[in-house]
Amino acid sequence: MTTQMLIELIAVLTAVRDDVPQVMTIDHGRLLPSGPLESTHRSLQAGVRAWVERQTGHPIGHVEQLYTFADHDRLLGAEQGRMIAISYLALTRSHAGETGWRDWYDYFPWENCKTDAGRDCLTIIERLLCKWVAGMDNAAMRVRQWQRCVTLFAIGDMVAWNDELVLQRYELLYEAGLVAEAGCAPESTVPGRAMHHDHRRILATGMARLRAKIRYRPVVFELMPEEFTLLQLQRVMESLSGVHIHKQNFRRLIMQQQLVEETGGIEENTGGRPARLYRFCGEVRQARQFVGTKIPLVQP
Amino acid sequence: MTTQMLIELIAVLTAVRDDVPQVMTIDHGRLLPSGPLESTHRSLQAGVRAWVERQTGHPIGHVEQLYTFADHDRLLGAEQGRMIAISYLALTRSHAGETGWRDWYDYFPWENCKTDAGRDCLTIIERLLCKWVAGMDNAAMRVRQWQRCVTLFAIGDMVAWNDELVLQRYELLYEAGLVAEAGCAPESTVPGRAMHHDHRRILATGMARLRAKIRYRPVVFELMPEEFTLLQLQRVMESLSGVHIHKQNFRRLIMQQQLVEETGGIEENTGGRPARLYRFCGEVRQARQFVGTKIPLVQP
């Protein structure tokens, strides 16, 4: 009846360096840190921590579960039984000169619509999707799938770009055969680095979760240094979400939510007027544990 | 190295009957439908569907993953290996005269602050928590834990009740030794039915997820009949969230989001003026797949 199971733990470990969100990888950027659950692991989280630290030498902070997979793809041979993957999102602060870190947007250039490179990538995608839809037999199907392309990739500015749909966009590209993981020809592939197995898909899940979460929980501060200026905070939010923020409104919102307090320090190297330094209010966070970090996001 | 694993699938199957949210149970309300993942199951979701239908005879609709557990409690004997539980939230429509359905609030009476019974229960809890905190040695700990009680249970109306913190509240009561699952004496137990293992905790997870999700995704309609009046929709939202809604504002929000359309039909048995019947707009939902169902919730 019950077959033997192999449980794999996979981590999307994220940090921000020089305003660029990064993910920890192994195998030259082709795999996320991962390994089987062992009997010595006291819990799933402990197992994730153990594997990440063993493979990358990097200790991790905040950890939360993402998703558990057991797809057809993950079926091993009949003798070995089934494979189940439990994925986690982990956040951490600095990382001076460690290897294994890669930019998020090396894997998902189209998610970085703030930059010209991202917009160029979206132009390519739009063309390829158009071709994909045009090649369908069924007219109703064509309409339906084009509608999907339009909403997911905000084609033709009838729909606004939704930064949280990272996974849905990746899955559409996969279905359309435009990513290397789908086994397509290199010339019809969208820009962006591929990964082994379904690790890029898991990375997409983690990015989506983080983009969603920074909007209603003060998790950004897990990625910030102890002291920071408001512009630094804003740049981190922008790079994570891939969307511009109106500076004055951002400050207003952060201040009125009382998530940060002045340290009294001053950052001089701003390139302009010196900026006040702030720190995250851990105490207030304890008291009103469940407030959000609303951010005024603006379209590019 | 790797030990043998037993994967258990657990479902929080929810429906609404007569404006009361209900959960499907087995073993006289002491367990959620559950069973081991078998090699015949094509996927995890398929396994959940199979177990629920086998144990309850009820086919299920919308399914989404909740959480994967592998706590210490779930460690089997050294020979058998470890046990992992993957829990799912499932939604379904009607259920005429089936057995196994139990009210949510039989297990979590304090979550139903709309009713007098719920408010009475909260009074009892407040007293018991007060006693629990008072019995602590460490003064700093006393302050910290009382702060936690105040925010989670909205004691003393400095903090507003947050209906999404179902799990956090249950965990606080567990820590305080006020629920039967914590192995406490029956006389110092908070009202509410217990369950075997950690199934009540999993139910709390499902309730919290659903309460959170109805705010930003049109999932309520999975629980509604084909046609309904706006008051019926409102009552379902209220009973799920356990919070009152301002009637006129609710209508305004639902209408302006264009989530529903008139069927042309009229419901006569309202006890007052007859009401128009509506249906969920599936087509619009397809087009703008990712809009939310904002609801204007009001404190009691």
Next chain:
DNA sequence: CTGACTTATACTCAATATGAGCATAAGCGG
């Protein structure tokens, strides 16, 4: 048939939140 009571539906109004921009401050390098 009338009046009390129910629910349905339309509309108003004030308080707040949000998006966008202006203005001034305070550093830099020439």
Next chain:
DNA sequence: CCGCTTATGCTCATATTGAGTATAAGTCAG
């Protein structure tokens, strides 16, 4: 000094939200 940068304070129109009033259209008791 000027022109550049970023920081920070403030205004203003608009949108969203919370709360209430007003009216419509049924039921039921007498």
